[in-house]
Amino acid sequence: xxxxxxxxxxxxxxxxxxxxxxxxxxxxxxxxxxxxxxxxxxxxxxxxxxxxxxxxxxxxxxxxxxxxxxxxxxxxxxxxxxxxxxxxxxxxxxxxxxxxxxxxxxxxxxx
Amino acid sequence: xxxxxxxxxxxxxxxxxxxxxxxxxxxxxxxxxxxxxxxxxxxxxxxxxxxxxxxxxxxxxxxxxxxxxxxxxxxxxxxxxxxxxxxxxxxxxxxxxxxxxxxxxxxxxxxxxxxxxx
Numbered sequence: 389x390x391x392x393x394x395x396x397x398x399x400x401x402x403x404x405x406x407x408x409x410x411x412x413x414x415x416x417x418x419x420x421x422x423x424x425x426x427x428x429x430x431x432x433x434x435x436x437x438x439x440x441x442x443x444x445x446x447x448x449x450x451x452x453x454x455x456x457x458x459x460x461x462x463x464x465x466x467x468x469x470x471x472x473x474x475x476x477x478x479x480x481x482x483x484x485x486x487x488x489x490x491x492x493x494x495x496x497x498x499x
Numbered sequence: 500x501x502x503x504x505x506x507x508x509x510x511x512x513x514x515x516x517x518x519x520x521x522x523x524x525x526x527x528x529x530x531x532x533x534x535x536x537x538x539x540x541x542x543x544x545x546x547x548x549x550x551x552x553x554x555x556x557x558x559x560x561x562x563x564x565x566x567x568x569x570x571x572x573x574x575x576x577x578x579x580x581x582x583x584x585x586x587x588x589x590x591x592x593x594x595x596x597x598x599x600x601x602x603x604x605x606x607x608x609x610x611x612x613x614x615x616x617x
Contacts, residue, residue, distance in 0.1 A: 422605070426542075430610065430611075431503075431593075431609055431610055432591075432608045434605035434606070434607075437605070473541075486530075486532060486547055487544070487593070487606055488544060489534075489541045489543070490541060491541050492541055
């Protein structure tokens with residue numbers, strides 16, 4: 389079973405920051421938080437990951453709470469192309485650590 | 500990164516027949532994974548395919564229904580056997596890297612095969 393809980397859907401106005409929450413209260417010490425997104429009719433795409441520190445890359449920022457039981461993915465300036473299902477995933481670091489998907493959050497960017 | 504192709508991209512099949520889906524990667528990879536995504540649903544892991552060994556199936560999936568081959572480090576096939584309409588889904592191949600491991604340790608996903616069973 390997935391180890392994460394996400395809201396089923398969210399709306400965000402174009403140009404605004406999209407903040408997607410995720411609960412992972414049973415995360416263990418050696419597990420990372422990964423975010424993927426799936427744009428319609430495509431395979432999932434990696435966005436970002438983190439262990440305990442906040443992370444930022446060209447796509448997004450990841451804020452992880454100090455107790456690591458929840459996190460927030462931030463898309464700083466959402467565009468219509470960010471409309472997708474966003475998956476928050478907890479997994480270990482090994483190459484054979486499989487990804488178990490939860491239901492994800494369907495993000496609608498409103499023009 | 501890895502470039503993954505799947506064949507066929509889509510197919511319409513008759514009940515009771517079988518379809519073999521191919522997954523080709525442009526570089527050698529350690530692990531290959533097969534997922535199913537039913538209409539409007541999230542992805543469900545079917546099995547993990549290691550080169551040179553039997554695939555490892557997740558609960559609810561069996562080798563007789565979904566036989567998998569992994570003949571080398573760049574190729575795998577998934578067969579959907581004795582199909583029924585309930586097998587109508589998108590089937591996706593995914594890989595994790597070997598050798599120069601990506602610092603992100605992410606999995607890469609193929610574009611998927613859209614299967615419709617009548």
